[in-house]
Amino acid sequence: MEPMAIVSIFVLAVFVGFEVVSKVSSTLHTPLMSGANAIHGVILVGAIIVADHSKTNLELGLSLAAIVLATINMVGGFVVTDRMLEMFKGKKKGADQ
Amino acid sequence: MSSTLYDLIGLAAGVCFILALKGLSHPKTARRGNLIGAFGATVATLVVFLYVTPPRDGSEAHSLPLHNLGWILGAIAVGLIIGVPAARRVQMTQMPQLVALFNGVGGGAAALVAIVEYLNLGSDATTAEVIFTVFTVVVGCVSFSGSIITFMKLQELMTTRPVVFPGGRFVIAATLAAVLGVSGWVVAALGTTPLLVLAALSLLFGILFVLPVGGADVPIVISLLNAFTGLTVAASGYVLNSTLLIIAGTLVGASGTILTRLMADAMGRSLFGTLFGAFTAKPQDVAAAGEERPVRSGSPDDVAILLNYARRVVIVPGFGLAVAQAQHTVRELADLMLSKGIDVAYGIHPVAGRMPGHMNVLLAEANVPYDQLAEMDEVNPTFGQTDVAIVIGANDVVNPAAKTTPGCPIYGMPILEVSNASNVIFLKRSMRPGFAGIENELLYDPKTMLLFGDAKASLTKVVSALKAL
Numbered sequence: 001m002e003p004m005a006i007v008s009i010f011v012l013a014v015f016v017g018f019e020v021v022s023k024v025s026s027t028l029h030t031p032l033m034s035g036a037n038a039i040h041g042v043i044l045v046g047a048i049i050v051a052d053h054s055k056t057n058l059e060l061g062l063s064l065a066a067i068v069l070a071t072i073n074m075v076g077g078f079v080v081t082d083r084m085l086e087m088f089k090g091k092k093k094g095a096d097q
Numbered sequence: 098m099s100s101t102l103y104d105l106i107g108l109a110a111g112v113c114f115i116l117a118l119k120g121l122s123h124p125k126t127a128r129r130g131n132l133i134g135a136f137g138a139t140v141a142t143l144v145v146f147l148y149v150t151p152p153r154d155g156s157e158a159h160s161l162p163l164h165n166l167g168w169i170l171g172a173i174a175v176g177l178i179i180g181v182p183a184a185r186r187v188q189m190t191q192m193p194q195l196v197a198l199f200n201g202v203g204g205g206a207a208a209l210v211a212i213v214e215y216l217n218l219g220s221d222a223t224t225a226e227v228i229f230t231v232f233t234v235v236v237g238c239v240s241f242s243g244s245i246i247t248f249m250k251l252q253e254l255m256t257t258r259p260v261v262f263p264g265g266r267f268v269i270a271a272t273l274a275a276v277l278g279v280s281g282w283v284v285a286a287l288g289t290t291p292l293l294v295l296a297a298l299s300l301l302f303g304i305l306f307v308l309p310v311g312g313a314d315v316p317i318v319i320s321l322l323n324a325f326t327g328l329t330v331a332a333s334g335y336v337l338n339s340t341l342l343i344i345a346g347t348l349v350g351a352s353g354t355i356l357t358r359l360m361a362d363a364m365g366r367s368l369f370g371t372l373f374g375a376f377t378a379k380p381q382d383v384a385a386a387g388e389e390r391p392v393r394s395g396s397p398d399d400v401a402i403l404l405n406y407a408r409r410v411v412i413v414p415g416f417g418l419a420v421a422q423a424q425h426t427v428r429e430l431a432d433l434m435l436s437k438g439i440d441v442a443y444g445i446h447p448v449a450g451r452m453p454g455h456m457n458v459l460l461a462e463a464n465v466p467y468d469q470l471a472e473m474d475e476v477n478p479t480f481g482q483t484d485v486a487i488v489i490g491a492n493d494v495v496n497p498a499a500k501t502t503p504g505c506p507i508y509g510m511p512i513l514e515v516s517n518a519s520n521v522i523f524l525k526r527s528m529r530p531g532f533a534g535i536e537n538e539l540l541y542d543p544k545t546m547l548l549f550g551d552a553k554a555s556l557t558k559v560v561s562a563l564k565a566l
Contacts (some may be wrong), residue, residue: 016351017116017347020377021122028122028127029452032356033319037323037326038135039327040203040323041206041329041343041348043207044142049337050214050337065172067206068175070203073180073199075177083192085131
């Protein structure tokens with residue numbers, strides 16, 4: 001990929017990341033952190049790619065370990081976030097802002 | 098699948114993540130936001146099986162299916178078998194440390210991916226690729242070992258107080274210097290041994306970095322490590338040529354950084370002070386530790402009488418309430434008082450529990466009506482008109498030392514000003530100080546009454562005593 005394209009993607013994503021969470025009530029800090037935590041579990045995609053590319057048993061072993069860890073991160077993260085948010089169901093005091 | 102279609106689907110997943118973070122920022126849309134994120138992640142994971150990413154060396158991509166497909170699916174199954182039950186079964190009280198642990202394994206996964214990338218790099222790798230790979234190994238390892246320490250602190254497998262040892266700051270500085278030095282070595286001379294040395298040093302640095310952080314500040318560190326892991330994912334995306342990973346990782350890195358700052362603000366802490374406070378602060382003598390001082394302890398009947406003649410009562414729940422699983426009993430007490438015409442509110446500190454918003458989750462689980470939960474800014478001005486403040490298993494969040502004792506670890510943290518109420522009742526297991534390890538002067542105040550014992554058992558006795566009146 002073009003280096004300039006990558007820098008553009010990176011910078012724009014930084015600003016989007018800043019903007020979307022800049023006004024969040026402290027009640028939601030924990031679920032938001034947990035949700036963001038689950039999102040970086042997509043490193044699973046990277047782990048699968050390197051497992052496909054692995055040529056030696058060492059590489060394959062490390063990749064598979066990465067897949068296990070990334071799956072725990074991603075799936076566990078979304079499930080636990082959902083459990084937290086389930087508690088809020090129907091008991092919100094209107095829009096917080 | 099063509100590479101264009103693959104990239105488009107990756108882009109769609111990236112958009113899902115943006116919508117997820119946006120949704121998670123508002124109470125009404127939070128749950129839907131999380132589901133959108135999960136959907137995006139699932140789609141991204143599925144399409145990676147339908148498209149073979151060309152190897153870095155420029156050779157032709159092999160045809161489908163992926164190599165090692167059986168192994169890959171098996172590893173995913175193992176991850177599911179571990180991750181899903183852990184997330185489903187965890188007690189809500191222990192949820193913060195589970196989040197820390199999930200973040201740690203994510204960092205570990207990123208580091209492992211980078212190590213494999215590194216072994217695959219070969220001599221034609223560009224300097225930028227090597228640098229990004231090394232960055233991922235270092236930060237992923239720091240995030241992994243640091244998160245494990247935060248997990249141990251929250252699980253109370255180790256002391257929750259800042260761990261400082263003589264010369265600690267020099268050890269940390271030296272480790273950091275060694276990490277940077279070895280990074281340079283790895284970039285200059287590609288080799289497996291330097292990389293393993295680097296990984297070991299980074300793991301060590303992660304441990305040393307988190308050890309001096311006090312228990313109350315741990316959530317801020319978790320959030321910071323979460324942002325770190327995001328950045329490692331972005332760096333992996335660069336090396337693996339995956340736009341999706343770059344977008345997702347950068348989003349988490351950026352939003353995680355902002356979130357870390359918001360959390361630090363909510364707790365009245367400076368980020369710098371949290372991370373480096375332990376280096377500058379002298380080890381604190383815990384005020385009057387071990388010294389016996391008189392306290393006024395009461396019986397459940399005394400408490401019930403006090404409550405019976407109150408017009409306004411504020412309940413201040415803390416982590417001790419959750420540990421004792423007393424959420425339902427406290428709601429019973431509140432309902433009983435309401436039926437006697439007493440005005441009842443819950444005063445919720447932003448960081449009550451172990452993380453911002455944790456207490457709201459715990460009380461919501463016990464079906465406490467949302468409109469009875471008052472945030473700190475709402476409830477603080479009302480303590481002057483409050484007859485009784487009941488502090489249940491909380492300590493640091495009502496400790497006046499945060500206002501009066503410069504230099505103590507929680508100084509500057511906004512607190513619930515229960516000392517303005519006419520009477521204060523503390524339900525405590527013992528005189529043990531709170532999570533931050535600081536003595537609370539309010540316990541010795543003449544208007545304070547202490548009710549010792551397990552919060553649930555004590556509350557049950559108060560409820561029956563109050564019913565009898």
